[in-house]
Amino acid sequence: MAAISRDEVAHLARLARIEMSSEELDHLASELDQILHAVDRVQEAAKDDVPPTSHPLPLKNVTRPDVVIPSLSPEDALSGAPASDEQRFKVPQILGDAE
Amino acid sequence: MALTYDDVIAKYEPTLGLEVHVELNTNTKMFCGCSTEFGGEPNTQTCPVCLGLPGSLPVVNEVAIESAIKIGLALNCSIAPFSRFARKNYFYPDMPKDFQISQYDEPICVNGFLDVEIDTDEGVKTFRVEIERVHMEEDTGKSLHVGGSTGRIHGAEYSLLDYNRAGIPLMEIVTKMIPGTEKYAPQVARAYVTELRDILRSLGVSDVKMEQGSLRCDANVSLSPRGSGTLGTRSETKNVNSLRSVERAIHGEMIRQGNRLENGERIIQETRHFLEESGETRPGRSKETAEDYRYFQEPDLVPVAPDASWIEEIRATLPERPSVRRKRLQTEWAVPEKEMTAMINAELLDTVEATVKLGADPTKARTWWLGEISRVANEKEVEAISLMTPAQVAEIILLVASGELTDKLARQVVEGVIAGEGTPREVIEKRGLKVVSDDSALMAAIEAAIASQPDTAQRVRDGNIPAAGALIGAVMKATGGQADAARVRELLLKHLGQ
Amino acid sequence: MTFIYNTAAEMSIALAAKEVSAVDLANEHFDRIADVDGDVHAFLYLDKEGALAQAKDVDAKRAAGEKLSPLAGVPLALKDVMAQRGIPTTCGSKILEGWRPPYDATVVTRLKEAGVVILGKTNMDEFAMGSSTENSAYGPTHNPWDLSRIPGGSGGGSSASLAAFEAPLAIGTDTGGSIRQPAAVTGTVGVKPTYGAVSRYGLVAFSSSLDQAGPCARTVLDTAMLHEVIAGHDAKDSSSINAPVPAVVAAAKKLDVKGMKIGVIKELGGEGFQKGVSERFNEALEELVKAGAEIVEVSCPNFEYALAAYYLIAPSEASSNLARFDSMRYGLRVGDDGSRGAEEVMSLTRQAGFGKEVKRRIILGTYALSSGYYDAYYGSAQRVRTLIMRDYEAAFAKADVLVSPTAPTTAFKIGEKADDPVAMYLNDIATIPVNMAGIGGMSLPCGLAAEDNLPVGFQIMSPAMKDDLMYQVGGTLEAALNSKWGSTLMSQAPKLGAK
């Protein structure tokens, strides 16, 4: 049985904001299926009594003093912008609500 | 026939949930050294980190952590000995990295409460609002929608983004579900946000200005049929940006939900927006798929693990809780409830207290600040505290108490100080506002008054003491208000054999 | 007389003795690049102007008698994943084509401060995802030992530039082996320092908890010299180690392993490893024994899950790290014709701007993090990570350093594995555990495989924050092999170019 369906891949592509053609979806679904079969084994190794590690170093409490550092000039800040206007980044109309 | 609020309450029990986002007033952003100053030119307070440029990395602001702990302690929370940041993944143009650094299952503060008092039909009642968590996160940039009806997201042709606010430290304070508020739900919500705002202000961690967005409230409401024991579907109302709106939004949303249920319609779990004008809510744009934020631990940051001694150090610096202080001052100053409320609503409690601390009489201090000074402040649309200092007001009150000024003269001194004529002393000098305390000058005026009102003078001689008021008035008028009324009375009565 | 075949250490001495100027040295390398890079394609961008200005500055300071860093005036090739102010930084991706960062990565700042001359940016697999540099949007890089073969990846441009004598030093980044595997297949040396030893600030993130920048060169000593320039605490990187950098140059010069215990990891060898790879690896072990080291066998039973865990953790973090490439603030924008909303423009841009492998990993990572699958995939992978760290801990209790072949095979043909992602992923089987545990790893050449006459890499792993140990063992082994061969391995590399 396939671990992942074409519809699931389409949903993931939407979540990841990547437009995909129907051929791309088909192709990726079969590739992901192979990959998932290969990585599935992590579940047999990982028992609940083993704590997860998210970071290789046991560091904690790394902070920065609350002191202002000069910002970029607005020219530098906007230097990479595909479009700008009124010293702001110009972007296509925003349709959905924010969080 | 639509249900009224009372009808809704008769049939349904409300459950509340409140999420407050508060911007901290740190000097710098949550994860970079850019200034947080309000109102800068667009994109002048940005850097690789808060613009989310490839390769940039966040570093936590230590004062933001301290503020979070202060808030947690003030809200009776436990401070987690180990907490972590997480990424909340979703795409949105105002969010430079397309994920928000927030906290998820390991927030810094958990399990607190805040008690609020409400005037009920049975007298003042305390409601306990339980706090689920306080966590740290970052704010987003601001978008300006251009075209169509400018400023509105719908119908805009394009949007312009300013990332000066992106990365400002935000604290999210989330309550547990609040049952049992009954018909007082809107008031409980308002009282909670008010008390929270006062606490945050007393801690000095935020500007708490709802109109500038430094304090924002999302209100969740659900209704369940009385006695059903079930929990209704909730809606979440955003965009509630004043204390009054908190109350109105919940009131309005309860009526809307009650009427839907009455018509056999379902409540949809959704985000709604509060409309200032009508007091109603409208639905947000529904998403085609439920969001899946794919939270995971922020790999670019390390855990926050405050040690117990630091937490205790912070606890020792916490100021008196605003509600306790309010009660204490109300007793000490013998202020009626209504006036106390007025002082708090006008945000003048600190100012009055500072004036009293300089020796002024509490009633006088309150009267000056809430009266004349506030009146002028309203006219000029400025803050009262920008017009005069507590020291100046205290000085004037003390001059009246020592008889050097009359109330009437004091009013002119205040006017002069506000007009920028100098310190109270300078205004007194320049305007020549000294009380006339030379007895011989006063005697001349008294004799003139008696001569012009012989009948009144006779009534006083005959023992009608209150009749002296007319003569005193005449003397005050003749001296341009600069006489000490008490001295005038004393001399007059003595002169008329009383 | 040319200096391009010299080591960085030799160049440093010649510069100090004023036998050559930094400007001449830079020009010699630019000439070499002009001569051979048409075939090799190691570079994506050359910054002649900036490099010569830096070289001139170093020469002027030297003439004025200023005290300079040992590597002042020595040229370097920078992997295109590092932000350099004003210089195009593409990460091998179309989505960043033309982007010039307004800031320097900390590594770049340190190189500039040391007077290192940055020649340009080198090719790589798009966003460092790959083991062959075939995933670059700007075309593959060719292995100087055999132009029909891959130079390893993702840092194939950096390793190839060294093997083609286009630069004596290079910067690489290593998330699952991207410094060490390219070093192995090009006969060069590459070091992944302990996680946190070199600042990640300005390194465009692939997988934040695994990424680490490191030095690449043709000798162990050269990598050690570069290591000391770029390593050290950086307040801009929360995961940066706040402790002194181990004395790796001194360690590289020690040439002594007497009494050291060298642990051979049982699971990283044998089946699946090319015959010639195993032969050269075993011969190198003998050299270490001759030098006085003791060989012990260690077992790391959980390494068999490392690859699977890596291919969940890295794509998961990448799916989040690469979200920012949304066309709003920088980089490519596609489909903005006034009729489409921001969300649609984002999706069209990401469709056009990302290559196949990047999309594959973003989708895989999105899946592994999504609700309902998190525990089974991302969560389990994190537990495997703990098991791998425990395996290392036990192994390091028995040995000072651990060793294995760097890669299971020598360089394969361009195109050979392009359509089989799972086969491609197997290249990293011996390098990935090092990243999972955050420890140090080095690859140095140990000869040519008999069957194909291509370089074989020898991997040395040292415990976290003890990077000096791998330099000590690597330096000793390199000297022993050179004296056995009577020359360096690189001197056997085919001569490229017209000159």
Ligand SMILES: [Mg+2]
């Ligand atoms: Mg939030």
Ligand SMILES: [Zn+2]
């Ligand atoms: Zn910033």
